[in-house]
Amino acid sequence: MTCGAVGLACGAAGLHLTELDCATSLILTSGAAGMACGAADISIYYIKKEVKEFVACVRALEIMSSSLSNHLLLSLQRPSVSTINPNDHAAACSVVPSSKRRELICCLATFPCLLPLTPIMSYLPANAMPLDTKEYVLIKQEVRKVLSKAKAAGVLRLVFHDAGTFQLDDNTGGMNGSIIYELERPENAGLKKSVKVLQKAKTEIEAIQPVSWADMIAVAGAEAVELCGGPPIQVLLGRLDSLGADPEGKLPEESLGASGLKKCFQRMGFSTQELVALSGAHTLGSKGFGSPTSFDNSYYKVLLEKPWTSAGGSMIGLPSDHALVEDDECIRWINKYADNENMFFEDFKNAYLKLVNSGVRWNGL
Template identity: 60%
Template sequence: MELTNIPYLASSSSSSFFSSYCSSTCRGRRAGKLFLTASAAGGRSADDLAHSQLFEQENEGALSGPRSSWHYKRREFTSAIFLPFLLPHADIASAAEAYDGSIIRSGVRNVLTKAKAAGVLRLVFHDAGTFDVSDKSGGMNGSIIYEVDRPENTGLNRSIKILGKAKAGIDDIQKVSWADLIAVAGAEAVALCGGPEIPVRLGRLDSSTADPAGKLPEETLDAAALKLAFSTKGFSTQEMVVLSGAHTIGGKGFGSPVIFDNSYFKVLLEGKPQTSSSGMEAKAMVGLRTDWALTEDDECLRWIRIYAEDQARFFDDFRDTYIKLVDSGVTWRTA
């Protein structure tokens, strides 16, 4: 049975590491501290933790006899009032195992910049892109850390090292899987560059081995072959086109490399890359062969036009398809 109390983590670029889980008010500060402690407390119950946080001063000077009994009853009464507010929407018995998603998000922000965003987003695609709908193999499982030597993954070791620094800090507070970390980091990369905020469900388990090779679409495919490749992963033509819009950031030449917008689609509508005076196509002028292949297919071209004209529609559809991508092939934690 899947965990029902694992949160969806909404990506946002506005909170600091401290303020994301600790309010400036006295009550909020206690709530944040209690949740963090409960997450790492092991055998201690949430009720014991509530007593120790709310009444530690009273415990130091507690007296025997009637006064001690009065303190004990007061503790019970105050705990009954405040505990539901300290741990909202959570099962008290399982609070020690609950994720605090803001810790993962804040850890990612500590290492992520706009210049690194495209590489981190590419890491998401290459980890999740091994999914095969026919046998449910591959997918978002953190196996990319075993696959960096493959030609299609050249350069991704840099992004893994960046997220490895975040993981070390997060693991000191609560353990995070590579799969969860990469999924959250990709959403943060999009938001950091001005794209949509994407909620990410937590609780993915990591694979201990590499996924099968040869599962990612090659850069030389035409539109028909691309559509077939994405269909084997459970994605429609529309979803393939909207995911391709991620190339709007990075060094592929579609608009600003650090602004997530719909420039990718506008540039595709402007025409093919220019050719040199010798008549040969300019090397790496703009984009990949697969980007321009989309313009040669009527169905793909229809979606390119839609997203070129309506950035809000692109953002909405990208958010939904990203969630589908990072949930593909996942093995979830069980209660």
């Protein structure tokens, strides 16, 4: 990325180069392969007023880099963001002069030729709240009061049924709380009770502070995973709720084969690897993948055994689960996750963060 290119990108964002502090300018360099718009650099500058916002920005870039991982090579001018502990304000302070942090706004600049990528940018929670706020702690605390291991599966499913309507091409659907208007749809059968569980917590929280359904569901799904022994996941806050239902027929049907599932996830902006990682959520619930209340990698181990092919095992898994194990690309990930639970946890966490940021309209943007 040359200085000229930086200047061009800054100009596009209406900022002066001299106002930008290089220490906080992060550069994503795209690989030419796979990008319809050709090889070019994407410059993304995040300069935050407060250290906390800077920390949120670090997380945003982690999510962004994950979502573009097949196409983009992340390179950072300085410092190495990946080495900054999101909770370590001191570290964040040491790399961003406070005068700059306070006076400059967060901006996103892309080259015009990369405009087709803007739907991907919708993953960026540019105005999201940081993780360690009183608000986050309160939501987590109230969610934990109403959540139990038995309710965890339904709550995690709620996340997918809210966010899984996201369509990358027209930027519709996504994690916007619209599920509360969609509970009569056949694919959402059984989810009313999960909404009811969270309604209790939402009411308690709203006695103190407003909270959107989208944030409630995103946090609750993460808590459900952790409660059942899965990885801790901290989501960002600040999602706005939709005022109505999302378009119908966007969630994958359980009768889909592997190629249909892949296409459906591609339309949401998810790779095959992310499809396989997210499907590991089916380790919770009563589809026969180990303990219904343990979040572990038994989903993949059971898939490899194909118990549905033998007498008495026909009730195990959904047709869509069975389809994954018949696909060459999916089976590679199934093998990895069956062998290595830590890898599954890490990939699930990243895919989950991407899911709950899909199509989000962030408060204040």
